[in-house]
Amino acid sequence: DTGVSQDPRHKITKRGQNVTFRCDPISEHNRLYWYRQTLGQGPEFLTYFQNEAQLEKSRLLSDRFSAERPKGSFSTLEIQRTEQGDSAMYLCASSLPIGGKTGELFFGEGSRLTVL
Amino acid sequence: TQLLEQSPQFLSIQEGENLTVYCNSSSVFSSLQWYRQEPGEGPVLLVTVVTGGEVKKLKRLTFQFGDARKDSSLHITAAQPGDTGLYLCAGGLRGGPSNTGKLIFGQGTTLQVKP
DSSP, rough: OOEEEEEEEEEEEEETTTTEEEEETTOOOEEEEEEOTTTSOEEEEEEETTTTTEEEOOTTTTTEEEEOOTTTOOOEEESOOOOGEEEEEEEEEEEOOOOBOOOOOOOOOOEEEOOO | OOOOOESEEEEETTTTTTTEEEEEEEOOSEEEEEEEEEESSSOOEEEEEETTTTTTEETEEEEEOOOTEEEEEEESOOOOOOEEEEEEEEEEEEOOSSSOOOOOEEEEEEEEEOO
């Protein structure tokens, strides 16, 4: 399978704990995105990378959130000192820019976080 | 502030009916994409429109991009139960030095088609 994979698929944690999610994009895609989605709503942009460079971060990404893509391949999203409001589906997507425009985003199945 | 407003947010119809979903913004987008998402899965691209006034058809689905590239619509003819899902529009914003930017999603339209 050469699609976007995310791990873990589900994570239940207690408030105050740290969690880390991993995303493996489609290998030839140089862009990688993180989104957060709550039930029945559209994905909210968190951050994106072009190769290893983090080009933009949303104001939603508080100091407790950090994302890395050290070698321009897989990425990790860490949430420190989790709060109940962090409970959501965290989606990763990858793409290839086409003609200077944002190309199709290929999404993983997401990592669902529940903070108790 | 929601950049992309989708309406309606929820739609429940009978099989065979037609429907239209709207996606509106005050911002101009370089491209606009429509995705469909099923429970427990990530969104999957249906279509990309890039030219103002563009119309694309995908079987029973018709997509239109507004002349000013600020709005779009998705029309489904003779809806079927298999069309049930969350429909999302997403606009491509112009970015920084790379001249490509992030994709901003609307709130989504949950469609339920009853047999």
